[in-house]
Every structure is written in structure tokens, then in C-alpha cells.
Amino acid sequence: MDFVSHLTNNNIKPSLQRIKIFEYLYDNRKHPTVDTIYSNLVEDIPTLSKTTVYNTLKLFIDNGITATVTIEDNEVRYDAIMEEHAHFKCDTCGNVYDVEIDISTLKFKKIKAFKVETTNIYLKGKCNKC
Amino acid sequence: MDFVSHLTNNNIKPSLQRIKIFEYLYDNRKHPTVDTIYSNLVEDIPTLSKTTVYNTLKLFIDNGITATVTIEDNEVRYDAIMEEHAHFKCDTCGNVYDVEIDISTLKFKKIKAFKVETTNIYLKGKCNKC
DNA sequence: TCTAAATTTGTAATCATTACAATTTTATAA
DNA sequence: TTATAAAATTGTAATGATTACAAATTTAGA
Numbered sequence: 422m423d424f425v426s427h428l429t430n431n432n433i434k435p436s437l438q439r440i441k442i443f444e445y446l447y448d449n450r451k452h453p454t455v456d457t458i459y460s461n462l463v464e465d466i467p468t469l470s471k472t473t474v475y476n477t478l479k480l481f482i483d484n485g486i487t488a489t490v491t492i493e494d495n496e497v498r499y500d501a502i503m504e505e506h507a508h509f510k511c512d513t514c515g516n517v518y519d520v521e522i523d524i525s526t527l528k529f530k531k532i533k534a535f536k537v538e539t540t541n542i543y544l545k546g547k548c549n550k551c
Numbered sequence: 552m553d554f555v556s557h558l559t560n561n562n563i564k565p566s567l568q569r570i571k572i573f574e575y576l577y578d579n580r581k582h583p584t585v586d587t588i589y590s591n592l593v594e595d596i597p598t599l600s601k602t603t604v605y606n607t608l609k610l611f612i613d614n615g616i617t618a619t620v621t622i623e624d625n626e627v628r629y630d631a632i633m634e635e636h637a638h639f640k641c642d643t644c645g646n647v648y649d650v651e652i653d654i655s656t657l658k659f660k661k662i663k664a665f666k667v668e669t670t671n672i673y674l675k676g677k678c679n680k681c
Numbered sequence: 682t683c684t685a686a687a688t689t690t691g692t693a694a695t696c697a698t699t700a701c702a703a704t705t706t707t708a709t710a711a
Numbered sequence: 712t713t714a715t716a717a718a719a720t721t722g723t724a725a726t727g728a729t730t731a732c733a734a735a736t737t738t739a740g741a
């Protein structure tokens with residue numbers, strides 16, 4: 422993945438901060454919170470501000486290269502994988518994993534009344550390590 | 552629905568506040584926020600405190616008669632309908648609707664690695680009124 | 682009725698997020 | 712290269728939802 426091209430292709434000027442934040446999201450795939458992103462990246466970029474992390478993530482979301490994961494009501498996580506997938510959170514270890522899924526198999530009733538544009542599927546339970 | 556029995560059957564002492572809050576959730580089915588619940592009920596119960604609304608909802612959740620709806624990352628909503636269903640939020644009017652769904656039709660790949668206990672499905676788009 | 686336990690309430694504290702202005706960096710044109 | 716404007720980043724303060732906690736009230740049982 423060429424992060425600079427990816428940002429540029431999505432109308433985002435590739436500053437150092439933006440490249441690093443996207444790279445972190447894309448490479449780690451752990452659906453981190455703002456605090457986690459900030460804590461990890463401030464080691465690389467000592468001047469980094471948490472406001473920049475917020476601003477940048479909002480920019481990414483507005484330009485369609487990042488999505489929020491709201492699997493818990495008290496923490497917002499971020500995800501740079503935009504292909505169709507669900508999320509599973511282990512109640513024991515707290516990790517959030519990607520789950521491949523075929524949303525087209527979902528059968529709704531009375532769904533004709535709505536024009537669905539986005540679908541989010543969140544699963545919880547216990548992972549095989551716990 | 553006999554709210555007093557429902558609370559009692561779930562080990563919740565049926566105080567006036569608890570009955571009214573559950574009744575509001577169950578009858579309105581609009582997936583309200585804490586503020587909405589408080590604003591509406593304080594007309595009936597002038598002494599009502601927002602802390603009581605928070606405490607009571609937490610009690611309901613712990614005892615399995617209420618669930619949170621985290622379809623947006625900046626607002627927590629509450630739902631007293633515990634039967635399997637998905638939620639649809641209209642991006643235009645902001646209303647959240649229940650959607651009947653058969654979760655058993657969902658086909659996961661590699662899901663064997665996880666023991667799924669709860670499933671939440673959130674849809675967004677445009678409703679037929681907007 | 683009396684006492685203890687449970688519930689409710691109001692206030693203060695906490696924490697994530699946003700607003701905003703100042704600073705720094707980048708891009709452009711002379 | 713230098714000057715200037717625009718964009719991006721930063722730090723601090725403000726906001727708003729939620730929680731902590733102690734006081735007040737209500738309920739239940741002896």
C-alpha cells in the first residue's frame with residue numbers, strides 16, 4: 422500500500438502526520454482509539470498534538486478512507502479497512518477482530534421502506550484465546 | 552405488558568421511577584437518549600434526577616431488560632425491546648427505526664474462532680418519508 | 682413506631698471531544 | 712530567493728456526557 426498515493430487519490434494532502442496516522446491504522450488493524458493512536462505516534466513525532474489526531478481522523482472519514490467502530494458505547498475506535506467486514510469484540514481480552522462476512526446474505530423484512538446506504542455489524546463474545 | 556411484573560421477574564424492585572422509565576422506553580420505541588428520557592419524564596415526576604435515569608438504565612442493562620443502541624459515535628440510545636432486530640437510522644430526519652431481521656441467515660467466514668454471544672446490526676440511509 | 686437498607690437526588694469531578702486562536706509549515710508569485 | 716497567502720498543526724480553554732459520591736428520602740422489616 423502506497424500511503425502517499427492513497428491519500429492524494431482521495432484529495433488529502435499527504436503531510437507527515439497524515440501519512441503516519443493512516444499508516445498506523447492500516448498496518449496495525451487493531452481498531453485503536455484516539456488515545457492509542459496518539460500515544461504510539463507521539464514517540465515518532467514528538468510535536469504531535471491530540472487535536473491533530475482528531476482533525477486528521479475526521480478528514481479521513483469525510484473523504485471516505487476511514488470509518489468509526491462503535492462497538493462499545495464508551496469508546497470510539499477507528500478503522501482504515503473499507504472493504505465489507507464485521508467486527509467482533511472479545512469481552513474477556515477486549516480485542517476487536519475483523520470478521521469476513523457476506524452482507525448480501527442478510528435477509529431483512531420490510532426493508533423496502535428504507536434506502537440502506539451503510540451497514541455495520543458488531544459481534545461480541547469470547548475469542549479462541551480467552 | 553405488565554411493567555411491574557416484568558421488573559419484578561427480572562429482580563428489579565418496581566419503584567415509580569423505574570416503572571416510568573421502562574414504560575417510556577417500551578411504549579415509545581424511539582430509542583431515546585438519556586436527555587430525551589429525562590426531559591419527557593420530569594414533567595410527570597418533577598423531582599426526577601438525571602442521575603436516576605443513568606442509574607436505572609444501567610440497572611436495566613445489567614438485568615437484561617434493556618440494551619444500548621450505539622448507531623452513532625456521539626450519542627447513546629436505549630431500547631427495551633430485546634427480541635432480535637436491527638436498527639436503521641435515517642441520515643435526514645435522524646429517526647431510528649426497528650428493522651425485523653433473521654440473523655441466522657448471516658453467513659460468516661472463519662467465525663469458528665469466536666464464540667458469538669451478541670449481535671448488533673446498524674443500518675443507515677434514507678427513510679421513505681425523507 | 683423504630684431502625685436499617687435501598688433508592689433517589691444534587692453537586693462536584695472526570696474524561697472525551699470540540700472550539701478557537703496562535704504558531705508553524707507549505708505553496709505560490711514576484 | 713524572498714515575500715505573501717493559504718493550509719496545517721498545535722496548545723489551551725470550553726463544552727458536554729457520564730460518573731462518583733455523599734446527603735436526603737423512601738421503603739421494608741422487626
